[in-house]
Amino acid sequence: MRLVTQNLLTCQVKACMDTAATPDGGFLSYPLKVVPDAGGLKQVASPFDEGVAKSILPRLDWAALRKTAAELGVAALPEEVPAGAESDAGFLRSVYALVFDIHLEEGNLLCPHCGRAYPVRKGVPNMLLRDDEM
Amino acid sequence: MDAATPQLRVKRLRAVLQSVRPFSSPKIELEQYHTAADLAARILLLAQSHGDVAGRTVVDLGCGTAMLAIAARACGAGVVIGVDTDADALADAASNLRALEMEDGVDLVHSEVGSFCRSVAKRPRPAGVHTVITNPPFGTRTAGADVAFLEAAAALQPQVIYSLHKTSTRAFLLGRAEEMGYHAEAVAEMAFPLPKAYAFHRKSEGSVAVDLLRLTREPPAAATAAAAAAAGE
Structure with missing residues (x-):
């Protein structure tokens, strides 16, 4: 699973979702923290596609991506998407590599609100809930 | 999009999809039927003709063996995510993706x-x-x-949803789609082959009449018929 997908995922535990929204528009159970096992991250260089990079940029939750990149220590992103970013090839390439080239193969996704761990095995996060979590 | 004729595009995509292996342990309670390569090719090329695949973020809900996710990726989708509740199906999906060297271009959840x-x-x-x-x-x-499934898809608020349903349920589902805030139309009628995947099937091969429904947030463009023709059917 790549960060472009992690950027979408949020905790599914009902009690957690019900209490995650904050008055200032925040959402406490997001983004899920990427906690790789030793050697659990895989880096695969994918061919750069400028069209995809441009279309993905406004669709990313930038604050969540920035937080995840910092936690992983893989990139220091600016607080906001810089003006003119969509025509800055270097910037597009770095974001593209960040969201498409880093694969979490083995590890966990941790909810920052309730602490629920979603195990990731062979690159597939297991988001299934127990009965008492629904 | 290359300059190949629609017929040739269907043929090429079908050739890729024919290597997608069916469910290794199909579960009747989940109605896990293999989507035929020909059907998947036609669905994706129709979606492609509407500009809904190349470079887009595409989610395959209930992806099973990843047939439609693979077809989407083969048609140039930028981000493809397959979601399924069944671990065995996802193992089949992962193995199909590896066989086609697509494992780094499609995420499974x-x-x-x-x-x-x-x-x-x-x-x-x-x-x-x-x-x-x-x-x-x-x-x-x-x-x-x-x-x-349709309600779940609508909850994601995508621009467009393509969904296969029994033709007999068309009027009911078109109405439900409107209630979900989508404009819906049946953009293709197809025969969904049902191979003898389950022991209770008496006939070795049958098929069921299905509609490809296309749900959009905006009213559908008048060009749908032309687009369907361009997709080769």
Whole structure:
């Protein structure tokens, strides 16, 4: 699973979702923290596609991506998407590599609100809930 | 998009999809039927003719063996995510992706489909999923399973949803789609082959009449018929 997908995922535990929204528009159970096992991250260089990079940029939750990149220590992103970013090839390439080239193969996704761990095995996060979590 | 004729594009894509292996342990309660390569090719090329695949973020709900996800990726989708509740199906999907060297271009998520869509939609910002493509259960084993998939898809608020349903349920589903805030039309009628995957099937091969429904947030363009023709059918 790549960060472009992690950027979408949020905790599914009902009690957690019900209490995650904050008055200032925040959402406490997001983004899920990427906690790789030793050697659990895989880096695969994918061919750069400028069209995809441009279309993905406004669709990313930038604050969540920035937080995840910092936690992983893989990139220091600016607080906001810089003006003119969509025509800055270097910037597009770095974001593209960040969201498409880093694969979490083995590890966990941790909810920052309730602490629920979603195990990731062979690159597939297991988001299934127990009965008492629904 | 290359300059190949529609017929040639179907043929090429079908050739890729014919290597997608069916469910190794199909589960009747989940109505896991293999989507035929020909059907998947036609669905994706039709979606492609509407501009809903190349470069787009595409989510395959109830992806099973990843047939539609693979077809989407083969048609140039930028981001492809397959979601399924069944671990065995996902293992089949992963193995299909590896065989086609697509394992780094399609992400799989093990999740109940409704819970996935509703939790993603809870985030403060919309998910930015452009296209949902799904071959849901037809609801013959679990009543309402087809509608539940459509509702989950609509919760993600994509620009467009492609969904396969039994033709006999068309009027009902078009009405439900409107209630979900989508404009819906049947853009193709197809025969869904049912191979003898389950012991209770008496006939070795049958098929069921299905519609490809296309749900859009905007009223459908008048060009649909022309687009369907361009997709080769």
